[in-house]
Amino acid sequence: MSTSLHPLHPYVSFLLPCYNESAVVEQTYRRVKAVGDTLGKTYEIVFVNDGSSDDTLDRLVFLSGSDTTVTVIDLSRNHGHQLALSAGLRYCAGDRVLIMDADLQDPPELLPAMLELMDQGAEVVYAQRRSRPGDSLPKRVACSVFYRFLSKLTEVPIPVDTGDFRLISRRVVDIIVQMPERHRFIRGMVSWVGFRQTPILYDRDGRFAGETKYPFWRLMRLALDGIAASSVRPLALASWAGLLFAACSVVLFGYILWSWLFVGRTPQGWASLMMVVTVMGSIQLFVLGIIGQYLGRMHEQVRARPIFIVRDVLRDGRRAGGWERETNGGGAEQRS
Ligand code: UDP
Ligand code: MG
Numbered sequence: 424m425s426t427s428l429h430p431l432h433p434y435v436s437f438l439l440p441c442y443n444e445s446a447v448v449e450q451t452y453r454r455v456k457a458v459g460d461t462l463g464k465t466y467e468i469v470f471v472n473d474g475s476s477d478d479t480l481d482r483l484v485f486l487s488g489s490d491t492t493v494t495v496i497d498l499s500r501n502h503g504h505q506l507a508l509s510a511g512l513r514y515c516a517g518d519r520v521l522i523m524d525a526d527l528q529d530p531p532e533l534l535p536a537m538l539e540l541m542d543q544g545a546e547v548v549y550a551q552r553r554s555r556p557g558d559s560l561p562k563r564v565a566c567s568v569f570y571r572f573l574s575k576l577t578e579v580p581i582p583v584d585t586g587d588f589r590l591i592s593r594r595v596v597d598i599i600v601q602m603p604e605r606h607r608f609i610r611g612m613v614s615w616v617g618f619r620q621t622p623i624l625y626d627r628d629g630r631f632a633g634e635t636k637y638p639f640w641r642l643m644r645l646a647l648d649g650i651a652a653s654s655v656r657p658l659a660l661a662s663w664a665g666l667l668f669a670a671c672s673v674v675l676f677g678y679i680l681w682s683w684l685f686v687g688r689t690p691q692g693w694a695s696l697m698m699v700v701t702v703m704g705s706i707q708l709f710v711l712g713i714i715g716q717y718l719g720r721m722h723e724q725v726r727a728r729p730i731f732i733v734r735d736v737l738r739d740g741r742r743a744g745g746w747e748r749e750t751n752g753g754g755a756e757q758r759s
Contacts, residue, residue, distance in 0.1 A: 433492075434464035435534070436517030439525040440507035441483065442473040446632035447526050448482050452493070455523075458531040459492065462538075469494045470525070471511040474501030487737050499732040504636070505607045505648070508587060510731040513600050518593045522609070527631035529588035537590040537623055546618035549582060549589040549610070555627035562642070569646050573611075576654040581614045582622060589613065604652065605730045606720050608645075611653035651716055658717060661710040668706055675699070 437455050441448060452468065459466040472480045472495060480497060487493040496514050498507060508522060519541060523529040529550065537548040555563055570583040587609050591599075598616050599609070614620065637645065650657065735742050 432465075433467045433517045434519065435459070435462065435466040435538070436515035436520045437466065437468045437531065438471070438508065438511040438515055438520055438522050439469070440471045440473055440504055440511060441475060441479050441525040442501060442504070442507070442636050443475045443477045443479060444525045444633055445475070445477040445479045445482060447630075448479060448486070450631055451525050451527050452486055454527060455531045456490070456492075458534055462535070467492050467494055467515070467517060469496060469511050469515050471496045471498065471507045473498050473504070473507035484737055488739060488741075491739060493738070495735075495737040496733055497735045497737065499734045502731050504587075505609055505645075506731045508609050509599075509607050510733060512596055514733075514736065515596065520591050520593075520596050522587050522589055522591065524586075524588065526633060528628050529586070530625065530628065533623065533625055534590070540621050540623060541590060541592065544619055545621040546592045546595050547589060547613055547616075547620040548623055549585050549613075549620060550625050551582060551622040552584045552586070552627045553624045558627070558629070565642070569649075573646075573649055573653065576650060576656045577611065577614075578654065578656075579615045579617070581611050581649075581653060582620075585610060585622070586627075588625075592618075594618070605724055605728075606648050606652045607730070608649040608652040611649060615653070647716065651720055655717070657713050661713045664706060665710060668703065 437459065439451065439455070444451070448470070455468055459468065468490075470483045470486075470493065472483055480495070483493075483495045487495050494514065496510055498510060502510070511522075512520065519538070521531070521534055521537070523531060533550060537550075540548045558566075567584065570581070570585075574580050574583055589610070591613060595613060595616050595618065599612055602612055604612075
């Protein structure tokens, strides 16, 4: 079943989340448009304005007014990259959806090759970075370590060195839209769905203009969400750590008993005592912290608020009227 709300039914949807991308949207639009025009197929360009505080929305509205292939999904506030993508996926109408960043780090020119791989039977074609000269060295190292760590943790492997730049079939889009979780790590969710998923190698460019929206702490949060959304192994890890320390304490207990019974004097042992107390204390807090991470996410999930709120859907420079409303995918529409 198609979840599209679009009156037309394009062959490809370009999906671009934008948060304060005023400096790049027009250039991005031109490049995407050029690729779309060479396809010889119908297409739409869907921009999601993720609560930008600059004039990104004005520029997008202008684009939608001058080009009927452009749709703008305006969210009620900044929801974060992954939720902006989720909102966009719900509104994309294409048979195939190309998810890409709005800053031209992901070259849209890769699309024809991706379409070809999909013609050969892949349901997902994910772009894997051969190199990423556009990003700083610490970021490259941190990301590389994270992807390898993550692929060890998850039951369904998430390909390494892969962002959200990928072409997804309608079938997979519909499944992702139906998935109700609010802590969304789209690339993990897409991997989890399965079917045939094929990589395509590319070199990731630098940002065309503007600044990264992923400073260190935000990247850490994405990493945490990625782990917690894709794996429960840290919880198992916590109990294994508990077991290991329990084993250590049995040995320690034996030693204490032995020295009390046979050596005849209990050691002064302030240093060792302090060590045990601090080690045990910190390991307990660490384990509690892991449990807390999951508990917090469960709390938010149980609260069951809509995961994103759409203020407006704009086509032809105006609010698009007469669109059927659907409630799946956890989104909510608020028309002002
Ligand atoms: N983005 C978004 N909402 C946010 C943060 C980022 O929609 O809260 C978009 C951003 O506009 C861009 C994409 O997500 O299109 C990736 O962000 P960015 O390029 O800043 O990340 P980086 O490539 O530096 O990791
Ligand atoms: Mg970027």
